Amino acid sequence: MKKIYLDHVATNPLHPEVLDAMLPYFKEHYGNPLSIYEPGMKAREAIENARESAAALINAKPKEIIFTASGAESNNFALKGIAYAGQGKGKHIIVSRIEHHSILNTARFLEKAGFAVTYLPVDKNGAVNPVDVDKAITKETILISIIHASPEIGTIEPVAEIGQIARENGIIFHTDAVSSVGNIPVDVQSLNADLLSFAAHQFYGPKGAAALYVKEGIRIVPLIYGGIQEGGRRAGTENVPAIVGMGKAAELAKRDMQKRIDHISPLRDKLIGNALKTDKVLLTGHPEKRLPNHASFVVEYIEGEAMLLLLAAKGIYSASGSACSSKALKASPVLISIGVPAHLAQGSVVFTLGEETTEDDINYFNETFPQIISRLREISPYAKGWEGMEGSACTAQK
Amino acid sequence: MKKIYLDHVATNPLHPEVLDAMLPYFKEHYGNPLSIYEPGMKAREAIENARESAAALINAKPKEIIFTASGAESNNFALKGIAYAGQGKGKHIIVSRIEHHSILNTARFLEKAGFAVTYLPVDKNGAVNPVDVDKAITKETILISIIHASPEIGTIEPVAEIGQIARENGIIFHTDAVSSVGNIPVDVQSLNADLLSFAAHQFYGPKGAAALYVKEGIRIVPLIYGGIQEGGRRAGTENVPAIVGMGKAAELAKRDMQKRIDHISPLRDKLIGNALKTDKVLLTGHPEKRLPNHASFVVEYIEGEAMLLLLAAKGIYSASGSACSSKALKASPVLISIGVPAHLAQGSVVFTLGEETTEDDINYFNETFPQIISRLREISPYAKGWEGMEGSACTAQK
Amino acid sequence: MYSAKVMDHFTNPRNVGEMPDADGIGTEGNPVCGDVMKIYIKVNDDKITDAKFQTFGCGAAIAVSSMVTEMAKGMTLDEALKITKASLAEALDGLPPQKMHCSNLGADALHKAIEDYRNKQK
Amino acid sequence: MYSAKVMDHFTNPRNVGEMPDADGIGTEGNPVCGDVMKIYIKVNDDKITDAKFQTFGCGAAIAVSSMVTEMAKGMTLDEALKITKASLAEALDGLPPQKMHCSNLGADALHKAIEDYRNKQK
Numbered sequence A, B: 001m002k003k004i005y006l007d008h009v010a011t012n013p014l015h016p017e018v019l020d021a022m023l024p025y026f027k028e029h030y031g032n033p034l035s036i037y038e039p040g041m042k043a044r045e046a047i048e049n050a051r052e053s054a055a056a057l058i059n060a061k062p063k064e065i066i067f068t069a070s071g072a073e074s075n076n077f078a079l080k081g082i083a084y085a086g087q088g089k090g091k092h093i094i095v096s097r098i099e100h101h102s103i104l105n106t107a108r109f110l111e112k113a114g115f116a117v118t119y120l121p122v123d124k125n126g127a128v129n130p131v132d133v134d135k136a137i138t139k140e141t142i143l144i145s146i147i148h149a150s151p152e153i154g155t156i157e158p159v160a161e162i163g164q165i166a167r168e169n170g171i172i173f174h175t176d177a178v179s180s181v182g183n184i185p186v187d188v189q190s191l192n193a194d195l196l197s198f199a200a201h202q203f204y205g206p207k208g209a210a211a212l213y214v215k216e217g218i219r220i221v222p223l224i225y226g227g228i229q230e231g232g233r234r235a236g237t238e239n240v241p242a243i244v245g246m247g248k249a250a251e252l253a254k255r256d257m258q259k260r261i262d263h264i265s266p267l268r269d270k271l272i273g274n275a276l277k278t279d280k281v282l283l284t285g286h287p288e289k290r291l292p293n294h295a296s297f298v299v300e301y302i303e304g305e306a307m308l309l310l311l312a313a314k315g316i317y318s319a320s321g322s323a324c325s326s327k328a329l330k331a332s333p334v335l336i337s338i339g340v341p342a343h344l345a346q347g348s349v350v351f352t353l354g355e356e357t358t359e360d361d362i363n364y365f366n367e368t369f370p371q372i373i374s375r376l377r378e379i380s381p382y383a384k385g386w387e388g389m390e391g392s393a394c395t396a397q398k
Numbered sequence C, D: 001m002y003s004a005k006v007m008d009h010f011t012n013p014r015n016v017g018e019m020p021d022a023d024g025i026g027t028e029g030n031p032v033c034g035d036v037m038k039i040y041i042k043v044n045d046d047k048i049t050d051a052k053f054q055t056f057g058c059g060a061a062i063a064v065s066s067m068v069t070e071m072a073k074g075m076t077l078d079e080a081l082k083i084t085k086a087s088l089a090e091a092l093d094g095l096p097p098q099k100m101h102c103s104n105l106g107a108d109a110l111h112k113a114i115e116d117y118r119n120k121q122k
């Protein structure tokens, strides 16, 4: 059976060249990068080369890159590290309501530790209004953190404007760019970012390698204390092969970025155009300002996980923000924040394309998706509308 | 030239079977383990299998294993996670003076956050006295963390007794077993450990995979917030291949443990016996209660980094706790804590053997090491004794 | 994640559809929670002669609906009232823990349909 | 880590050893810090005709000692006083930053030896 991977926002397959670049660091160059003999020094050099490639991808300096093990770690590090470093100045932080869990849950932790957090609303397309950021700033504000692009609805946020506002107010600005870096051009200078999180597995690199950009001169308290790795800012024996893989993946992403976008974006448009022909299928997120590989919908009257499973049975791999498909068993906060009612949010489904996606894949998808929708609607008690649906909130079962 | 790797305490070469086990998770099974389609579910299964193997290695239950990315992360997680979870009960923590930096520096961070920390002394062999632990306990004590075995001097601490004392006093006990797990039998039950850190790269597994054992029923605050990975206790897309590698390495370590010890330990004894024949070479750490692969010395009148470099030029890779070889440029706190004077600590050198070490390797080493010592002593102004050495502390240059 | 049996009942659900001449109808769940089951029964001589369902929900919910209608057919009403979450999960070779409570509404919906039928008889 | 030149001077140090009939001796550093250099010079007609060293220290320290004695030989005392940390590091094709201050004591030790010589002349 055909296998069509349309869940690139969850993780990417490893690029074969990336694996090739990594392999010597499992085998010959196994040394600890702190060691002063050959297998260690080779590892050290490889890390520094990877740092250059990672920096180049976002137009930063190599020494501004701190390697971590995941996007989530980068986000935790950014929020806690700047909060602890800046708490003498003030204890107020601004984030949006559509941040990734690794930002939202860290913000909640900081609230318990005595920080005040403002959670900014978004409009129906999922965009933060820079005016709201400006209004939320107080004398106590030390950090603004806004996601660059939502993995769930694809919307690209006006991060440059928000960064500009932060800069004018002397406030540190972090952006979670895990779902954007490698997929669209990201430049920390033009985004006015002081900190930026990104992860290799989002651009054909390995899992286990990610980074936090920290602008030169900004003080950050470590999340992981220990030895002198990463300039004393992130301890732990370096995951050399994964870091090497991140470097290679960054190099490829920089080289192939436009080619990838030119290939993926028309296929994505074709997918969206076809999906919207089916009745009661709605695009979520911004119609234009969205990740070029990203198509996200709510399909009325049916539930997301059921769609995923039937699609998977046809070899199509995708994701959903439905409560059923997330083990958290709560309707996606992102969909709720853009005003999707909870019963509609259950019908969420997200397709994210990659460089290996072909026109044939999309044709096959375009045939299959409407069939699956109608099959599930045949089973649904709501197939003709939401009448009879009780409006009560979902509490009893949770 | 012969290459003899005698720095297994820094990191281990990857076992070829481990790499073979990992490769499919870079290639076919690249999915996100949270996904509900095939490439994701295969990854999920593999992680759960690895969890079983990791748990079996230390006689824990699979659900008591939380995967992390490094020994340092496990240690940070343990200390901060238990401190934050228990701060309502008390704010006192006990550690020893010979903990790894990832414990010591985290303890210092917690001091800044309002916790009191007692740093217990050790005897001349580097052993903590359980009586000292008992005496240090106050009503406020919520956590005791003692290293299982020192990577620098090899001493194995009386962790079971200390764990017993902790248990009798209703205090949570953590042990940093990064340098012991996989090298000697470690059983969380007989050690009375509530938490235990270990890392795959210390037993022929990959860098980037480590774990924290947390006894069932013990509440820990996450270090990395985000999604629901690792039962919500450690977020971030899982480094599937590395975790798989850790599982495989744990399996091999369990299977081959005694065989490895039986092979390595006599070679290590031969190395020590020969080294001590040279004048003014002193063994550091406990003469018997030490890691079976561990030989550590101070060599008088010469400096450690110079030894390492000359050894490396002969193909022998080793480590030192000398200030020169550590980028921290401070004499090893561990050596100072066992009463080695700072000028002697400069002559520190550590050899740690592995399963691939051969009798031939040790013979070659035993020939080479005395030559290098005498060569450097020929250059040294102290070759005939420390006379003329000023006793002043080292401050001006640092 | 799901047993082969769940996947079978999910991908080839039995007894799907409305039953315009049903003797009893029971609905359980709420679309806000992600799962709603509507069970229709035909009753003759205290026996369930036919059962159908309509379900909005995840794979588990659809499989449970299919299974509960299969099991109910041919049972007396009192027998059908003994169907439980646990017996349904067992019949499906198990359900993932997080689905046990949210998506396993088949027994409740069936019991409501029986209640509905009995109320109509009064 | 180290340049080829450093490694060469470290593994094959020039001018090693004591000089019992030295005209000037200079010692710099402290074993507690990890590096001590002792420089011996022979002086004739205001020129350094020979130089030797003994060093306790790391690779950089030994290479610096070797290099400073090589450079000094044949220089006048005033020329030798112009040797600096920077010129030594340059002659060695650079030193790692963390070694620049700790292990680069050659110029200071040499200058002390010259001072020692001059003091003895008074």
Ligand SMILES: Cc1ncc(COP(=O)(O)O)c(C=O)c1O
Binding pocket: A235, A236, A237, B009, B010, B070, B071, B072, B073, B075, B100, B102, B147, B149, B150, B151, B176, B177, B178, B179, B199, B210
């Ligand atoms: C005892 C001990 N604890 C912690 C660590 C840190 O582990 P990692 O380097 O994997 O972060 C080490 C490293 O070797 C160690 O020996």
Ligand SMILES: Cc1ncc(COP(=O)(O)O)c(C=O)c1O
Binding pocket: A009, A010, A070, A071, A072, A073, A075, A100, A102, A147, A149, A150, A151, A176, A177, A178, A179, A199, A210, B235, B236, B237
């Ligand atoms: C926007 C965003 N932030 C953070 C993360 C977390 O990254 P990771 O899964 O590498 O920890 C993700 C994951 O996909 C993401 O999309």
